[in-house]
Amino acid sequence: MNLLLLEEADFIAADRVVLRDRRLKHMQEVHRSEVGDSLRVGRVNGLLGSARLLRLEAREAELSVSFEHAPPAKLPLTLILALPRPKMLRRVFQTVATMGVPRVILVNSYRVEKSFWQTPFLEAAAIREQLILGLEQARDSVLPEIVIEKRFKPFVEDRLPAVVEGTLGLVGHPGDFPACPRAVEQPVTLAIGPEGGWIPYEVDLLHASGLNPVQLGARILRVETAVTALLARLF
Template sequence: MNLILLFTDDFGPQGYQPNSHVTLTDRRFLHIKQVQQPSLGDQLKVGLLNGDLGSATVIACTDNSIILQVSLDSSPPPALPMTLILALPRPKMLKRILQTSATMGVKKLYLINALRVDKSYWSSPVLDAAEEHLLLGLEQAGDTVMPRIELRKRFKPFVEDELPAITAGTRALVAHPYHADACPIAENSPTTLAIGPEGGFIPYEIEKLQQAGMRSIHIGKRILRVETAVPALLSRLFPV
């Protein structure tokens, strides 16, 4: 945890005010006490969810809670100009992908259906707990802005009715290792990237994505797991 994320409710009805005090008793307190082990007067890096970053001074610490005096004075890091479209991965993989995506600055994420997506994935508890995994990614990156997730359980209506508007004015790309162009050079421009399930999109799905304006790309001859492909592609598409 490189950032202690605070929530509006932590500050009570009045919300955040300069030099407000917050009392933490949950997993954030346990992490601070067990890992950071601060002394009175020490400063910790904090941020308000969907707000600014800043610092917090430890003014009291007991076996059950810690009290921080909070000052927020700087903006979170810029987001990637990226819309990520993922065929819904299996639950264990989805946890890691959500954290990685949030850590790398993705703010718009569509989870869609595809032929090779197991129907049981849509009832996974991981989807209900998606925000928890996104929070872990934000804490790792030192970011405060929560990504937005959209679920689309019907492939064809999404691709035909919504995707053209999503891709308009962006580099519209689908990761597909066959009959594809090499990954374009890194540039900080608006991008829409689609990544298929394990086993990839079937030819019909690729055709529909291409009809919606997406171009097939690859990053080499090796076939990657989705959880590996996501950070690999983001690193290739955007400057470090």
């Protein structure tokens, strides 16, 4: 937790917050904070700033806060992701928030097991929890938008073209394709497949909607690693 992210409900005055949850515990056990300490804070979907610890008790802490500067810029990117398996999904939510992805669209794919869509990790509160952890890691305050598009074909045929318009459209896929470009200057729409990859029919459909296949070498990466590697190369 490199940043203490504050929710509206934490505020007891415009410049004063009280914390009682895991953030209190983290201050006590990891940071070993003491009264008078200064901490980096951010307001969810707002500015970053600093806090001073006024009072630290077993069950609550009170801090005075001020907000001065904007969070780091997001990447100019829409990330389309075949739904990963639940355990990976949680980590991917953290990773995309940390890396500065502003929008993720989760889609179905032939190789996504149907049961993955039943995971409680797709509930709004569970998604938000992981995104907050990722933002705290990166010292960012702005929640990415997570869109769920469970039906592949209607999304790709009817709505994807409008997403891709004006961007560099790419779909990561192993094979005899150009290497993923580096240090691009324009906005990107990037699609990353499931474990085992997209099937050819899906690549064709994504391609028809404006995404060009690119590859990242012979090594097959886990989804979380592929997301990080592709973004680090693109931006």
